[in-house]
Amino acid sequence: MDNWEKLQQYKERLLQEKMEQKIKLTLEWEAEKERRKIEEEKLKQIKEENMKKHQEFLENLQKFMAGDSCEPPKELNYVCDTRPGAEMCTFFSKTATCRFGDQCSRNHQYPSISNVLLAKNFYAHFGLDNMFENNEYDADIMLEYDENETYKEFEEFFCDVLTEFEKFGKIVQFKVCKNYEKHLRGNTYIEYADLRCAVAAYRFLNSRWYGGRQLSLQFCNIRSWRNAICGLQAKQRCHKGRSCNFLHIFRNPNNLFSLQKLPEENYIPRRRTPPRSWRWSESPETEIPKDTKSSRESNDEEKKNRERRRSHKRKLRKD
Missing domain, CATH: 3.30.70.330 (RRM (RNA recognition motif) domain)
Known part of the structure; x- marks a missing residue:
């Protein structure tokens, strides 16, 4: 009888550990998805900002080349x-x-x-x-x-x-x-x-x-x-x-x-x-x-x- 109880306790402990591991993996996966989402949003924001800066640069360069601006784009002065x-x-x-x-x-x-x-x-x-x-x-x-x-x-x-x-x-x-x-x-x-x-x-x-x-x-x-x-x-x-x-x-x-x-x-x-x-x-x-x-x-x-x-x-x- 004692052996049977010990076996049941062992099985319950394994099941509990398995559930805890599953919950841990789920939480880690959710955290990873959230991290990736935040990173993608940052990259998207950076990309949009870079595109905006590049567009401004092209506009300023065009103005400079057309003679509408006396100074070249500041991005070129380095x-x-x-x-x-x-x-x-x-x-x-x-x-x-x-x-x-x-x-x-x-x-x-x-x-x-x-x-x-x-x-x-x-x-x-x-x-x-x-x-x-x-x-x-x-x-x-x-x-x-x-x-x-x-x-x-x-x-x-x-x-x-x-x-x-x-x-x-x-x-x-x-x-x-x-x-x-x-x-x-x-x-x-x-x-x-x-x-x-x-x-x-x-x-x-x-x-x-x-x-x-x-x-x-x-x-x-x-x-x-x-x-x-x-x-x-x-x-x-x-x-x-x-x-x-x-x-x-x-x-x-x-x-x-x-x-x-x-x-x-x-x-x-x-x-x-x-x-x-x-x-x-x-x-x-x-x-x-x-x-x-x-x-x-x-x-x-x-x-x-x-x-x-x-x-x-x-x-x-x-x-």
Whole structure:
């Protein structure tokens, strides 16, 4: 009898524990549902507030771009620091670039918007990429690509790109780098007189394609062009050569945008019909194959011209 009572008590205790566990789980589930509900409401509220702020931002940006507002949206007036509190990187402060990138131990400051746009490695040319190589193979190839030919291609680039950027407003400075260092080579700086123009150009041209390359624009600060540009480069006396971290720039046609403020009223950029590889586009373009026979004849003629130039330049070197 005692065993039976003990068994019944044990069963009742198990049942009681089971009911208590069930009630506990139910309460926990109800609490979890309530917590999720509150969290969803908070997220919904945050989302609505963010959408409202974004809408206000777009409206303020539109007013600023239309000239109805003198100041840009406050959301755009901020500076991003790579290493807050660290010493400022001297080269980045002057040229908006650094050979170490954002891995630099010093601080780089990126403005949210500014009058100056930077297109990194925008101008690309075989002569520019190989003019500083020293091996025999490259030296032989570079007989065909002296600085004059590289500059001739740059003139086409200058006229084509300047015309496109001028659609958005007055440009007060346009500089293209011919440095060897990768972080500077081909960098293109465009400074607008009006902040609105720079923002408009960024919104329209960023991520477009040009010459088979996707354009990546960023805003930057150039406080002084004279401090950014290598002062000895123009005189061909830069003792640092290809390791120089200041801007070595191409001379713009007719000295347009010269720091010496030379007359530029009579200058009209040449507008050529650019070859296919220099075209602007919304997406990458595929080259169209040329006629086989005409292409072969053209290649043969080009090979003869190259050989003549090589022979002539070798002769000049011997003399």
